[in-house]
Amino acid sequence: MTAMTIEIPNRERATSRFRSQRWIPFWLSGPAAIFFLILLGLPLLMTLALSFYTFDYTQGIGETLTVSHYAEVLSDSYFHEIFLRTYAISLVTTLLCVLLGAPEAYILYRMRNPWRSIFLLVTLGPLLISVVVRTLGWVLLIGGNGLLSHAMQALGLAGTRGFSLMYTHTGVVIAMVHVLVPFMVISVWASLRKLDMSTNDAALSLGASPFTALRRVIFPQILPGVLSGSLIVFALTASYFATPSIIGGRRLKVVATSVYDEYLSSMNWPLGATIAVVLLILNVIIVMSYSRWVENRFRRTLGEGGA
Amino acid sequence: MSVDSRRNGRTALVFHTLFVIFLMAPLVVVILVAFTPNGYLSYPTSGFSLRWFRAILDRPDFIEAFYHSLNLGLVAATLATVMSVPAALALARFQFVGRDFLNGLFLSPLMIPHIVLGVAFLGFFSQIGLGGTFASLVFAHVIIVMPYTLRLILAAVMGLDRETERAAVSLGASAFTSFRRITLPQMLPGIAGGWMLAFITSFDELTMTVFVASPSNTTLPVKMYNYIEQTVDPLLASVSTVIIVLTVAFMLVLDRFYGLDRVLSGKG
Amino acid sequence: MSFLTLDALTKRYGDVAAVDDLTLSLEQGEFVSLLGPSGCGKTTTLQMIAGFVAPSAGRIVMDDRDMTALAPSARGFGIVFQSYALFPHMSVAENVGFGLEMRKVPKSERMRQIDEALELVRLGHLHSRYPRELSGGQRQRVALARALVIKPPLLLLDEPLSNLDAKLREEMQIELRNIQRDVGTTTLMVTHDQGEALSMSDRVVVMDQGRAMQIDDPFRAYEEPADIFVSTFVGKTNLLEGRMASNDEGRPCVELGLQRLEMAGLGRVGGGSVRLSIRPERLEMTPCRQGLVDGRVQTRQFAGDHWLYQIDTPMGLLLATCPNCGPAGFEVGDDVGVRWNPEAVRLLNDTPTQTAAAGAPL
Numbered sequence: 036m037t038a039m040t041i042e043i044p045n046r047e048r049a050t051s052r053f054r055s056q057r058w059i060p061f062w063l064s065g066p067a068a069i070f071f072l073i074l075l076g077l078p079l080l081m082t083l084a085l086s087f088y089t090f091d092y093t094q095g096i097g098e099t100l101t102v103s104h105y106a107e108v109l110s111d112s113y114f115h116e117i118f119l120r121t122y123a124i125s126l127v128t129t130l131l132c133v134l135l136g137a138p139e140a141y142i143l144y145r146m147r148n149p150w151r152s153i154f155l156l157v158t159l160g161p162l163l164i165s166v167v168v169r170t171l172g173w174v175l176l177i178g179g180n181g182l183l184s185h186a187m188q189a190l191g192l193a194g195t196r197g198f199s200l201m202y203t204h205t206g207v208v209i210a211m212v213h214v215l216v217p218f219m220v221i222s223v224w225a226s227l228r229k230l231d232m233s234t235n236d237a238a239l240s241l242g243a244s245p246f247t248a249l250r251r252v253i254f255p256q257i258l259p260g261v262l263s264g265s266l267i268v269f270a271l272t273a274s275y276f277a278t279p280s281i282i283g284g285r286r287l288k289v290v291a292t293s294v295y296d297e298y299l300s301s302m303n304w305p306l307g308a309t310i311a312v313v314l315l316i317l318n319v320i321i322v323m324s325y326s327r328w329v330e331n332r333f334r335r336t337l338g339e340g341g342a
Numbered sequence: 343m344s345v346d347s348r349r350n351g352r353t354a355l356v357f358h359t360l361f362v363i364f365l366m367a368p369l370v371v372v373i374l375v376a377f378t379p380n381g382y383l384s385y386p387t388s389g390f391s392l393r394w395f396r397a398i399l400d401r402p403d404f405i406e407a408f409y410h411s412l413n414l415g416l417v418a419a420t421l422a423t424v425m426s427v428p429a430a431l432a433l434a435r436f437q438f439v440g441r442d443f444l445n446g447l448f449l450s451p452l453m454i455p456h457i458v459l460g461v462a463f464l465g466f467f468s469q470i471g472l473g474g475t476f477a478s479l480v481f482a483h484v485i486i487v488m489p490y491t492l493r494l495i496l497a498a499v500m501g502l503d504r505e506t507e508r509a510a511v512s513l514g515a516s517a518f519t520s521f522r523r524i525t526l527p528q529m530l531p532g533i534a535g536g537w538m539l540a541f542i543t544s545f546d547e548l549t550m551t552v553f554v555a556s557p558s559n560t561t562l563p564v565k566m567y568n569y570i571e572q573t574v575d576p577l578l579a580s581v582s583t584v585i586i587v588l589t590v591a592f593m594l595v596l597d598r599f600y601g602l603d604r605v606l607s608g609k610g
Numbered sequence: 611m612s613f614l615t616l617d618a619l620t621k622r623y624g625d626v627a628a629v630d631d632l633t634l635s636l637e638q639g640e641f642v643s644l645l646g647p648s649g650c651g652k653t654t655t656l657q658m659i660a661g662f663v664a665p666s667a668g669r670i671v672m673d674d675r676d677m678t679a680l681a682p683s684a685r686g687f688g689i690v691f692q693s694y695a696l697f698p699h700m701s702v703a704e705n706v707g708f709g710l711e712m713r714k715v716p717k718s719e720r721m722r723q724i725d726e727a728l729e730l731v732r733l734g735h736l737h738s739r740y741p742r743e744l745s746g747g748q749r750q751r752v753a754l755a756r757a758l759v760i761k762p763p764l765l766l767l768d769e770p771l772s773n774l775d776a777k778l779r780e781e782m783q784i785e786l787r788n789i790q791r792d793v794g795t796t797t798l799m800v801t802h803d804q805g806e807a808l809s810m811s812d813r814v815v816v817m818d819q820g821r822a823m824q825i826d827d828p829f830r831a832y833e834e835p836a837d838i839f840v841s842t843f844v845g846k847t848n849l850l851e852g853r854m855a856s857n858d859e860g861r862p863c864v865e866l867g868l869q870r871l872e873m874a875g876l877g878r879v880g881g882g883s884v885r886l887s888i889r890p891e892r893l894e895m896t897p898c899r900q901g902l903v904d905g906r907v908q909t910r911q912f913a914g915d916h917w918l919y920q921i922d923t924p925m926g927l928l929l930a931t932c933p934n935c936g937p938a939g940f941e942v943g944d945d946v947g948v949r950w951n952p953e954a955v956r957l958l959n960d961t962p963t964q965t966a967a968a969g970a971p972l
Binding site: 057059060061062063064066067068070071072074075077078079081082085135138139142143145146154155156157158159160161162163164165166167168169170171172173174175176178180181182213216217221222224225270273274275276277280281290291294295298299304307308311312314315318319322 | 350355357358361362364367368369370371372375383384385425426429431432433435436438441444447448450451453454455456457458459461462463464465466469481482484488542545546548549552553562563566567570571574578579582585586589590592593594596597603606607
Binding site for chain 3: 503505506508509510511512513514515516519523524527528530
């Protein structure tokens with residue numbers, strides 16, 4: 036009897052507390068959610084819609100719907116070349132970032148303070164410096180009147196007209212690697228922070244050479260960082276604008292610069308939107324299938340560190 | 343043996359030196375060119391001059407763009423932080439319908455190429471009549487910097503010992519007092535780190551801003567990009583040098599305060 | 611009239627009862643421990659008393675006041691958390707002064723009380739340090755000072771010593787108990803460490819699966835375990851099976867080895883077999899054929915102040931300890947006899963009953 040009279044107010048209190056708590060997360064995240072749905076969701080949907088509108092150079096955007104822009108992007112060899120070039124540059128840039136960034140991260144990891152902190156700052160700091168500034172540096176280095184050209188001339192390797200890597204694939208890739216390699220370092224660094232260096236000692240104590248220990252024991256443990264860093268670098272390169280635009284110019288068009296040109300030079304917004312949508316879809320497909328491949332391939336050994 | 347095995351060998355140090363040279367070379371070149379006494383792109387072989395720094399003062403358009411970037415960064419980073427704090431508390435502390443969706447939504451700008459965001463915002467803002475306004479720049483920048491503030495603040499909330507809040511309440515603090523005196527101060531490093539990363543991201547952003555900015559509302563990176571498209575002269579180098587110096591100062595504060603590797607890898 | 615009463619306190623999560631119908635009374639100034647394995651409901655009980663978890667049923671009454679529905683901040687209990695939960699952004703003095711600040715104690719008076727509390731835990735010199743600059747033991751003392759400075763009617767300790775290393779833990783056990791005696795605050799401690807519970811408490815509540823299995827003073831909880839769970843959880847024991855029989859006068863008794871034991875409470879058991887318990891230190895090793903059962907030494911461990919033997923006997927593997935008074939008497943492989951005093955044998959209930967559950971205070 037007493038138990039009954041006690042239990043009822045308790046349950047009431049518990050449920051009323053629950054009822055009022057239930058809406059708290061929605062109040063807390065509501066402003067940001069509404070902001071994002073309106074200012075991110077709507078613009079993306081409108082871009083998708085725009086890609087289906089007709090376009091005429093004299094009358095501008097038409098009233099009728101069409102898939103002709105998609106047909107054009109998917110069938111025209113002009114666009115094939117642009118997409119192929121973009122992904123080829125991305126692939127080479129990614130490989131170079133792995134080859135440069137992963138060893139550098141490991142070297143940084145094996146340094147002792149204060150050198151470690153100093154060089155970590157030197158390596159990651161450029162990420163915070165404007166891309167325009169960093170790319171300008173490469174223009175000054177590899178351009179026709181640049182340091183590289185002067186050096187080549189001094190060594191007699193280039194004629195009096197100078198030597199320029201501007202508007203070449205090599206130039207674009209060098210500058211892209213420079214811009215993006217810190218992402219690889221930070222990604223591998225995150226893996227290294229979880230690494231137990233005594234596993235290296237264990238391998239050495241079992242008779243492995245330093246190189247074998249590195250290859251068989253250390254590398255597999257930092258592989259998650261290399262894999263996720265590669266994804267970041269590849270996806271960013273594939274959609275990068277500033278560097279290919281400044282160094283590649285009009286001659287070496289990539290997807291991002293062709294979107295820019297359709298929008299701001301040709302004013303053909305529907306076609307520009309179509310290229311942007313195709314780029315977005317390809318990026319999503321690549322990211323998702325890569326993540327799934329990594330997960331299936333390495334799930335057991337790398338656990339949650341894989342992503 | 344164990345000490346030796348943890349040290350870098352000669353090859354490693356050579357590699358490291360070349361790597362650092364590769365990273366630093368473009369920045370050093372920019373700074374060198376900025377001090378040239380000549381009227382054209384060249385290295386200061388015959389002496390240092392500040393003429394190209396003085397030249398900046400004769401370009402009110404660059405100075406105005408700089409102020410626009412500064413204002414934009416301050417407002418966008420602050421707005422993103424103000425929205426991220428409650429959102430992070432909701433995501434970290436409550437299980438609710440749509441939680442995973444919201445988490446994905448808030449982080450999605452990291453996955454969407456900025457060029458795509460740029461054309462999307464261009465279409466959207468010109469459609470609703472906000473095209474080229476400062477407000478449209480702010481809205482667009484809040485979207486792209488909020489993943490950074492949210493990630494760091496989320497990490498701060500998750501890393502917080504909730505028993506400290508219970509301790510405060512057991513000592514007589516109200517829920518509000520406990521939040522203000524115990525929770526918020528412990529989140530502060532994450533909030534400040536997130537704000538700073540958001541500010542610098544907004545300040546540097548080019549790809550998306552190129553589409554949203556207008557001649558009257560342009561940012562420094564857009565201004566410089568448009569300038570490079572036409573000509574490359576030592577003025578760009580001196581402006582870049584100013585940006586490098588300011589960014590390095592900012593970076594040192596950020597590193598001192600929070601740890602650059604932690605900020606950039608988004609881990610608490 | 612007792613000071614704090616838990617009246618049929620229950621917490622259910624879905625179908626699972628984390629705390630099941632717990633009734634307990636504490637006297638003013640008493641030190642009581644909730645002892646049990648992880649998941650036994652002891653922490654949930656503490657959190658219900660603190661007000662962090664709402665009970666599904668039952669009441670918490672203090673000094674005739676029903677606290678069950680009171681907000682945690684209004685209860686005014688001092689709590690020492692397992693992680694200490696020191697405020698990392700506040701100095702030691704600010705941590706200790708927080709509760710006083712919440713009570714709007716004027717600054718000068720606050721300072722005096724902070725100094726007093728820090729003196730009590732012998733940390734007066736660390737006034738302006740920050741928690742991260744303190745050792746584990748020092749943090750523990752700050753947490754204690756912070757809980758005591760508000761002069762709480764009840765002190766709740768949640769595994770207060772579990773984060774300290776063994777040596778420091780023993781020192782703190784003594785110090786904590788001394789401080790508690792000095793200030794006279796009624797204290798409820800949650801612990802999974804039976805040694806800690808036995809050495810510090812006036813009474814021990816042994817819990818399992820949300821229920822109080824035995825509420826007794828430490829000596830009785832050890833000497834007179836109510837059931838199998840208590841006898842195995844509190845200290846080491848030998849669980850034996852005895853056969854029911856009747857003696858020459860026809861009264862029920864238990865056969866254990868060569869022994870016939872008359873024990874209280876056998877009338878309830880009926881026929882068949884019963885569970886018995888003998889503590890290892892109550893077993894005495896003798897030369898072969900001189901004890902109540904014979905066996906062979908299987909292992910021998912030296913533990914400093916005593917030897918620990920495992921003896922293989924027809925009754926099963928027996929654990930025996932004998933104090934270290936010179937070299938060990940027996941080697942591994944020796945045939946030995948084992949003897950015990952009939953009074954050392956305890957009859958255990960298979961089913962949990964709360965023999966002393968009324969919690970009659972001492």
